[in-house]
Amino acid sequence: xxxxxxxxxxxxxxxxxxxxxxxxxxxxxxxxxxxxxxxxxxxxxxxxxxxxxxxxxxxxxxxxxxxxxxxxxxxxxxxxxxxxxxxxxxxxxxxxxxxxxxxxxxxxxxxxxxxxxxxxxxxxxxxxxxxxxxxxxxxxxxxxxxxxxxxxxxxxxxxxxxxxxxxx
Ligand SMILES: CC(C)(COP(=O)(O)OP(=O)(O)OC[C@H]1O[C@@H](n2cnc3c(N)ncnc32)[C@H](O)[C@@H]1OP(=O)(O)O)[C@@H](O)C(=O)NCCC(=O)NCCS
Numbered sequence: 001x002x003x004x005x006x007x008x009x010x011x012x013x014x015x016x017x018x019x020x021x022x023x024x025x026x027x028x029x030x031x032x033x034x035x036x037x038x039x040x041x042x043x044x045x046x047x048x049x050x051x052x053x054x055x056x057x058x059x060x061x062x063x064x065x066x067x068x069x070x071x072x073x074x075x076x077x078x079x080x081x082x083x084x085x086x087x088x089x090x091x092x093x094x095x096x097x098x099x100x101x102x103x104x105x106x107x108x109x110x111x112x113x114x115x116x117x118x119x120x121x122x123x124x125x126x127x128x129x130x131x132x133x134x135x136x137x138x139x140x141x142x143x144x145x146x147x148x149x150x151x152x153x154x155x156x157x158x159x160x161x162x163x164x165x166x167x168x
Pocket of ligand 1: 027030031085086087088091092093094095096097098120121122125126127128129130132134
């Protein structure tokens, strides 16, 4: 049976968990940020909210926190938004990311009536790209040698999923 997750709105009290997920060394390598303090996380969430955002904590059915997922830069007139997610290292590779993405995409297309959901991901992040491609995201553009990780340059991909492709 497919894994089930619950999405519930992010609360201020969740920010220390977000900080912990962010600062995991393997995650930092994939997303390319420097470690963040709690204040940095607070500022980041404030900036996300200024772009018009829906931010959710991903929970197991037993209400254990697994990670977070967000739609940001929601632009109703152009019918588009950016999606992003991050799981606690101990909960990766078990289908939770896919389950959370499926719920969020359904919300984006069936409730917000968006036309397009987009994201960026780095060439080093094969896991994320594999998930996005499984869900139907396609690469629209490639930024060549856009990031430098452990002595090597990697491309960054701009990927998107259109509502019409999602339906099919
Ligand atoms: C990337 C991430 C969100 C994926 O979520 P996840 O729960 O680990 O992935 P899932 O277990 O749901 O995998 C779903 C699909 O992704 C793909 N996938 C998973 N691991 C993969 C890998 N190592 N290589 C290629 N594809 C992979 C597969 O298609 C998989 O489906 P399958 O199990 O039927 O083969 C999660 O690992 C994570 O939070 N990583 C750290 C933060 C991050 O990188 N965020 C994304 C930034 S762009």
